[in-house]
Amino acid sequence: MIKPYRILPRIAQLLAYAYSALIVGYLILRLIFWDRLWLIALAGDFVPWIFLPIFLLPILGFLIVKKRRFAIVSSVACICLLGWLHVTYFSPQPANISDSQPSIKVFSLNIGWHTKSPQALVDLILSEKPDLICLQEIKEHYAKEVFSKLAALYPYHQGRGYHVILSRYPIRSFQTLQLAGGNEPQERAIIEMNQQDVVLYNISTTPPWFRRRKILPFLTIPVYEYGNRPAQIQDLVWRLQKETLPVIAAGDFNFTEQSQDYYYLRAVMQDAFRTAGLGFGFTFPHGWELNLLVKQLNWKLTFPLVRLDYVWYSQHWGAKSAQVLPAIDSEHLPIEAELRLQPESGRV
Structure with a gap:
């Protein structure tokens, strides 16, 4: 025995x-x-x-x-x-920049197609009062309702469905992109902030997922694939390298900090949360149906496990603060960052 x-x-x-x-x-x-x-x-x-x-x-x-x-x-x-x-x-190093320098608060959220009511989003925005708002995967009728409820605070907006931008400041130009010719749309806008032009990218890339692949005539296994995302990130990096104005890129990038794509982007931009935020900053998934992976499971994940959502900024800025905001009716958690122009940036 x-x-x-x-x-x-x-x-x-x-x-x-x-x-x-x-x-x-x-x-x-x-x-x-x-x-x-x-x-x-x-x-x-x-x-x-x-x-x-x-x-x-x-x-x-x-x-x-x-x-x-x-x-x-x-x-x-x-x-x-x-x-x-x-x-x-756990060692944030927020920028030590004088309060006299212009600052901007950026809010980003992947809404998700299943979201039922925009009121929770509207209430959160009214509470946080960001200057720029980047929303991804938003239905057109949902976007119209958000626009109408926030029109007084955010008179400038672009995009009608899937991706939208709301701004306190005038939007001087707006362009819809398709990085690397992919199916995911992105947006580029030029915002006039107190006589300073600022470039804003609203980003969503192809999400990775498990797909079945036949490795032998009699054997098929699930394989983790990330599709066009690497090509989309390379396209974005190429565009960012050509920018001369202060740049902000926010959205659902569908990669984590340990991915190779994260390091490619970090070579040309800075991650606001990793600079000025505290903790892991996980944003996904919240309220995610596990039956998407295993049909027999009827549970929901209500604790985020990875960070997919980011606010990036160019060398013209410094990050004063960054945080993950409370959950609303979405699989992603909202994020927010306060950026301040570096003194030497001046008027570009």
Whole structure:
């Protein structure tokens, strides 16, 4: 008869070694392939969650595995993880810019097609009073109702359906884009803010999803694909590099901070939440139906797991604050950032 007190430590030891091997394997493959390998891209989307069990390894190492080398290595890994979490997520560095410089508050939300009533959105906007509002995946009749209820505060708006922009300031020009020729529409507008022209991009890219792929004549597996998103991000980066005015890009970018596309964009723009926000900043999913993945599940996810929504800004700006706002009737959480023009930007 197998005694539980003997087999449980063996199982714990096996799990600890297997998890450690998976983490090391992920880091090596990420260094080599990054998003070119879909398994690494998928794992990268959930890195903060995947890394959390590292904190259990020293406990297992000292109390159950009882291998000195494993305990020491896992303890060092814990210290490194704590340092990475602190520097990356819990050390905001908002810009130290004089209050005399012009500032602008940007609000962004992917509404989602299932949203029933705009009143919660209207109430949130009236409470936060942003200067620029970028909305994605909004129905035309919904947009008209929002326009009518906010007309007094936001007399300028562009777009009728899917993507819309509302502004306190005059919109001097407006252009609908299709980055990399994809199906997702985007928008570019020039806003006149106190005699300073500002470029605003309202962005939504192709969302990644699981699709069935036949790898053998008798075997089909689900594969994580992100479609046109890399090409769309490259197109956006190319456009941003040509801009000479102060630029803001807000919206649902459909990537996380660990994706390769995030780093391509970060090479030319700055992430407002990562600069001036505190915490992970997860925005998706909220109220997401799990039967989209498994038909037998009738549950809803009400706790966001990843960050897909961003406010980006060019070197002309500094980020004073950034936050994720309370949930309304949408699968995404709203985000907001306050930006202030750098003194040397002047009038462009």
